[in-house]
Amino acid sequence: MPEILVLAEHDRGTLDGATLEALTFARTLGSDIAVLVCGDFDLAAQLGEYGATKVYVAEHDLLDSDFGPEAWGQTLAALIEDSQPDIVIACGTSKGNEVMAQAAARLDVPFVANCLQVEADAEEMTRVQWGGSLLERSTLDAEVKLISLSHHSIDALAADAGSPEVETFEPELAESLSRTVVVGREMAEAGVTLATAPVVVGGGRATGGPDGFAPLEELAALLGGRVGCSRAVTNNGWRPHSDQVGQTGTRIAPELYIASGISGAIQHWVGAMASKNILAINTDPDANMVVKADYAVIGDMHEIIPAVVEEVKRRRG
Amino acid sequence: MRVLVCVKRVPAPGARISITADEQSVDTTHLGFAMSPHEECAVEEAVQMVERHGGDATVLTLGPAEAEEQLRYSASLGVNNAVLLRTDGTAWDPQRTARAIAGAVETLEAADGPFDLILFGNESADSGGFQVGVRVANKLDRPMVNAIKGIVPDFDSGLVTAKRDIDGGFEVYAMAMPAVLGVKEGLNLPRYPTMRGRLASKKIDVTVIEAEADAGGQAKIRLLSPPEQESNTVRLGEGVAAAPAIVDLFEELGVL
Ligand SMILES: Cc1cc2nc3c(=O)[nH]c(=O)nc-3n(C[C@H](O)[C@H](O)[C@H](O)COP(=O)(O)OP(=O)(O)OC[C@H]3O[C@@H](n4cnc5c(N)ncnc54)[C@H](O)[C@@H]3O)c2cc1C
Numbered sequence: 001m002p003e004i005l006v007l008a009e010h011d012r013g014t015l016d017g018a019t020l021e022a023l024t025f026a027r028t029l030g031s032d033i034a035v036l037v038c039g040d041f042d043l044a045a046q047l048g049e050y051g052a053t054k055v056y057v058a059e060h061d062l063l064d065s066d067f068g069p070e071a072w073g074q075t076l077a078a079l080i081e082d083s084q085p086d087i088v089i090a091c092g093t094s095k096g097n098e099v100m101a102q103a104a105a106r107l108d109v110p111f112v113a114n115c116l117q118v119e120a121d122a123e124e125m126t127r128v129q130w131g132g133s134l135l136e137r138s139t140l141d142a143e144v145k146l147i148s149l150s151h152h153s154i155d156a157l158a159a160d161a162g163s164p165e166v167e168t169f170e171p172e173l174a175e176s177l178s179r180t181v182v183v184g185r186e187m188a189e190a191g192v193t194l195a196t197a198p199v200v201v202g203g204g205r206a207t208g209g210p211d212g213f214a215p216l217e218e219l220a221a222l223l224g225g226r227v228g229c230s231r232a233v234t235n236n237g238w239r240p241h242s243d244q245v246g247q248t249g250t251r252i253a254p255e256l257y258i259a260s261g262i263s264g265a266i267q268h269w270v271g272a273m274a275s276k277n278i279l280a281i282n283t284d285p286d287a288n289m290v291v292k293a294d295y296a297v298i299g300d301m302h303e304i305i306p307a308v309v310e311e312v313k314r315r316r317g
Numbered sequence: 318m319r320v321l322v323c324v325k326r327v328p329a330p331g332a333r334i335s336i337t338a339d340e341q342s343v344d345t346t347h348l349g350f351a352m353s354p355h356e357e358c359a360v361e362e363a364v365q366m367v368e369r370h371g372g373d374a375t376v377l378t379l380g381p382a383e384a385e386e387q388l389r390y391s392a393s394l395g396v397n398n399a400v401l402l403r404t405d406g407t408a409w410d411p412q413r414t415a416r417a418i419a420g421a422v423e424t425l426e427a428a429d430g431p432f433d434l435i436l437f438g439n440e441s442a443d444s445g446g447f448q449v450g451v452r453v454a455n456k457l458d459r460p461m462v463n464a465i466k467g468i469v470p471d472f473d474s475g476l477v478t479a480k481r482d483i484d485g486g487f488e489v490y491a492m493a494m495p496a497v498l499g500v501k502e503g504l505n506l507p508r509y510p511t512m513r514g515r516l517a518s519k520k521i522d523v524t525v526i527e528a529e530a531d532a533g534g535q536a537k538i539r540l541l542s543p544p545e546q547e548s549n550t551v552r553l554g555e556g557v558a559a560a561p562a563i564v565d566l567f568e569e570l571g572v573l
């Protein structure tokens with residue numbers, strides 16, 4: 001059985017749920033599962049519930065204040081050299097992939113991002129390309145195998161928990177690595193975000209401009225949802241990029257996605273496909289969005305959306 | 318200031334991505350080529366920084382001779398210099414790519430001085446390895462942060478302030494230049510080329526360097542399409558007459 005090391009992702013001591021996906025995945029590969037926690041934070045109980053048998057708490061001034069991709073990457077590289085695991089796993093979040101890339105660069109070993117499935121002690125795997133539109137089978141030839149799990153590809157499941165052994169790890173980190181430690185935060189006001197909205201009302205090029213979104217805004221407000229859009233829209237400066245759904249925008253998973261005047265290019269589709277239900281409104285019955293959607297209405301969105309708004313208001317009295 | 322941007326030539330697929338018969342690559346018979354939207358923003362940012370602070374912007378790509386198209390496109394937007402690290406067009410693994418790019422950066426800097434900033438995309442559009450920029454930064458021993466959506470260089474302090482996109486806001490980093498950043502779409506709104514830009518881009522010299530580097534430990538076996546989600550699209554009707562059926566659906570799904 002391979003020895004596995006998992007990277008815990010946390011924000012100043014609050015564990016990210018993505019780590020539990022990585023642990024769940026790790027349990028399919030082996031039972032000897034150590035976890036690295038960067039910074040003096042007590043996460044052992046939570047990690048144990050999901051199958052960690054050992055927790056390394058890395059202690060260093062640079063790790064106690066805040067996240068730093070280089071300090072975390074160097075810590076992970078040092079622990080890999082020290083504990084010699086066979087496989088190292090992170091969840092393929094923005095930070096998970098970055099810390100793994102930092103560790104891999106420092107050890108000059110390969111790193112395979114966003115795997116869906118691995119075989120033969122991670123000598124072969126299926127990974128995601130094109131943000132999920134395409135898959136790649138690849139081989140990995142390395143002493144220690146660094147991989148990340150494609151985020152949201154599995155559900156985190158608790159294990160028959162034991163309490164993990166906790167060990168302190170004191171990495172040597174150059175003071176210069178403080179250069180990439182977070183120095184501040186700018187947080188937006190909390191509210192329904194595109195990623196968490198129960199309904200997303202999306203508009204594409206056919207909205208024709210910023211004003212074309214007014215009826216979509218009204219419908220979204222009536223349904224407690226958010227407006228989304230395609231890249232054709234953000235590229236024209238009609239909506240901010242934070243509204244863009246897709247490979248290089250936000251991945252959404254609402255109960256209902258209403259895609260109006262959007263053709264359904266593959267890069268848009270990969271950001272929308274996790275929606276529970278998709279309703280396409282399009283003049284073209286052969287548009288990819290119409291063909292792939294659960295529900296479709298053929299016609300002019302400029303007429304249909306206002307009519308839907310009126311109908312919702314009428315029923316609500 | 319001096320800025321370098323690294324971009325990758327990729328096919329620009331539409332509704333679906335077809336794979337060649339040998340399962341080694343995307344079938345580009347009917348496709349144009351582009352770069353990742355993240356990289357388009359990196360190019361725009363470099364041009365804007367040079368407009369604001371003076372100096373020059375360089376674009377570099379590792380790829381086949383045809384990748385000159387992406388270099389000239391960048392030049393049409395205002396990039397001053399172009400470098401092609403030429404390969405035979407086969408896909409290079411991330412370690413190999415990073416080795417070649419880091420080597421080329423050293424050569425370019427030995428000739429003309431260091432780049433204050435080197436910009437990468439957060440991830441490439443096709444292979445999405447999430448690592449080439451990190452590896453290059455590491456070889457050059459420079460600070461690097463990914464997922465950046467705001468960049469402000471300050472030449473009095475020598476620090477660049479960078480904002481990283483996180484759930485619900487931004488993390489702020491302050492790094493001494495020279496530094497390396499991986500950027501995401503949304504950083505800015507890329508301009509379109511002007512006629513004058515297009516004409517000027519035809520005249521710039523592309524520096525060609527034969528790319529050379531040892532292969533890394535990851536190798537592609539083949540590409541495959543993900544399983545198609547079955548869809549039996551239910552037609553709710555046509556035009557405004559479908560409005561009641563749409564609202565019925567809202568009720569059924571409990572979103573009203
Ligand atoms: C690497 C890469 C990454 C990308 N990432 C993203 C991404 O994250 N998100 C994204 O969206 N795109 C992305 N794209 C761009 C993508 O390929 C498409 O260009 C884009 O999604 C098209 O937007 P659209 O559907 O609004 O426009 P179009 O493709 O122009 O579609 C407009 C649609 O509106 C319909 N229509 C016209 N008039 C009406 C009307 N009156 N009523 C109803 N329907 C009407 C038309 O039939 C058509 O289907 C990416 C591209 C690349 C190369």
Ligand SMILES: Nc1ncnc2c1ncn2[C@@H]1O[C@H](COP(=O)(O)O)[C@@H](O)[C@H]1O
Nearest residue numbers: 323324379437438440441446447448449
């Ligand atoms: N062949 C290439 N030529 C130039 N830059 C590249 C190349 N491959 C990757 N990059 C850069 O590295 C970033 C990350 O790529 P990747 O590690 O493949 O996700 C990309 O967004 C590009 O900026």
